[in-house]
Amino acid sequence: MATDATGTGPDFAQRLLAWFDQHGRHDLPWQREHSPYRVWLSEIMLQQTRVETVIPYFERFVEAFPDIPSLARAPLDEVLHLWTGLGYYARARNLHRAAQLVTERHGGELPADPAALQALPGIGRSTAGAILAMAWQRRAPILDGNVKRVLARHGAIAGWPGQTAVANRLWARAEQLTPTARVADYTQAIMDLGATLCTRARPPCSQCPVAADCQARSADQVSAYPGRKPSAVTPVRRSLWLILRNREGEVLLERRPPQGIWGGLWSFPECPPDTPPTAVENLCADLGCEIRTTRPGAAGRHVFTHFKLDYQTREIDVHPTLRIAEGGRLRWVDPAAPGALGLPAPVHKLLVSLAASPARTQIA
Ligand code: SF4
CATH class of the missing domain: 3.90.79.10 (Nucleoside Triphosphate Pyrophosphohydrolase)
Incomplete structure (x- = not known):
């Protein structure tokens, strides 16, 4: 298999996509009936939450609020009620407020523009990237928790990703690796790799499509990446x-x-x-x-x-x-x-x- 010197060229994406075609997740509720709203909602629900937990919440939510205007019109209590048990309630409040702003500013349709997306509450750079890539096939990098782990290990990027300098290096790597073709699939693929294979503990590296040039693996240092947050006593x-x-x-x-x-x-x-x-x-x-x-x-x-x-x-x-x-x-x-x-x-x-x-x- 052709590999470029750094392991960061198009070959990385090709190997990942070939793995995704065979092992990735293709039938999640937000992959069916694809729409910017459904992609956005799934991205928000998936923050800090596992796919299996999100699925029933997602299905109940889109049944109650099938589009952005219906979400914008709903009382906050109803939105929070449908979120009960999913945790991190600021996500639900931000989603509701953002739906109202999308209705006021953009006629009820999510804007296909990074700056306009990031101007909405609850949408950071990574979520905006995922929406742009998955809803409109725009080349935009993402860097959620799972992707940080994959990239930190593959490129042996040391340090805690909460530190700006480390995050900047990870973003640069994400930008470099994101392909121009099949960007929606690539985005799902790298998230799936982090969630299902490059897991926090004991990942089965022998099955990994990018193992050949994974620097953490070749140094036998997988568990050292990503770097941990400096410990502090939780009050x-x-x-x-x-x-x-x-x-x-x-x-x-x-x-x-x-x-x-x-x-x-x-x-x-x-x-x-x-x-x-x-x-x-x-x-x-x-x-x-x-x-x-x-x-x-x-x-x-x-x-x-x-x-x-x-x-x-x-x-x-x-x-x-x-x-x-x-x-x-x-x-x-x-x-x-x-x-x-x-x-x-x-x-x-x-x-x-x-x-x-x-x-x-x-x-x-
Ligand atoms: S080889 Fe192992 S550590 Fe490296 S990216 Fe793949 S699963 Fe993660």
Whole structure:
């Protein structure tokens, strides 16, 4: 097989494409009925998330919102509800906002232009590259997490890709390798190679189409690439969640502010874990609830990228003293049927267990 001196010429793409034709993924839902919107949606959902997890979410999402204008018109709650369980909710908020901007600025059609794409919330250089290549066959490099791993190993590019100098070298390599022909297939192929073969741990290099000139492999240093992030202790935040239940067994949920963790999602009212009982009582009064009985509830930990959240819950049977305004930031929900709301995973889990244990006031 002809190989150029650096292993970065057209031969790299040819070998990868030949592998893709035989072993790549060709029947993913976003590869059927190809459209810029479906490519965009799949790219956003696939960030930090595995293909197998994304498929059912993608199918439900396009059924509810078949095009950009229908997504732009939808209430944010409905969008977040369909995202519940997929995590990284900023992706859903950005997608929704971007759909509205595409409708305002581009008549509801994604623009086939790198700068206009990157001006939309949630679309960085790599996502824009993937959309341009896969939706319009434009030659544009991509550099998602899987591709970074392949390129760092193949070219023995040392250092953590989060550092600008390392990222610049990887981008230059990606640019150099991207072919002009079959660019959509090449883009899918290099993502597939990273996801299915050049995996994080113990990749089966003997089956790899670019093994012949992979520098990490020939130096027997595969696990050294890409370089790891300099370690830092992950901080732990703590919170007390108040599970307020009325006589009917409904639970009070509060919409979180649009910015910050789980922005726009519905959660339990919260306070610092060391909040004294009188202050909890005052907080409940502010929420229009008079405390009847209270007891400690479940506790758990949720791990975010940059910190861990330890939550303790307090189950409080209450007597509501105020009527809650429709469409406001508070809502009583039946834990067994909370409705079409965006819920963080631990809140969803707690509601399921509450549904299985009827409110004590109901029994009393
Ligand atoms: S030879 Fe191994 S390490 Fe190198 S690109 Fe292929 S799978 Fe990755």
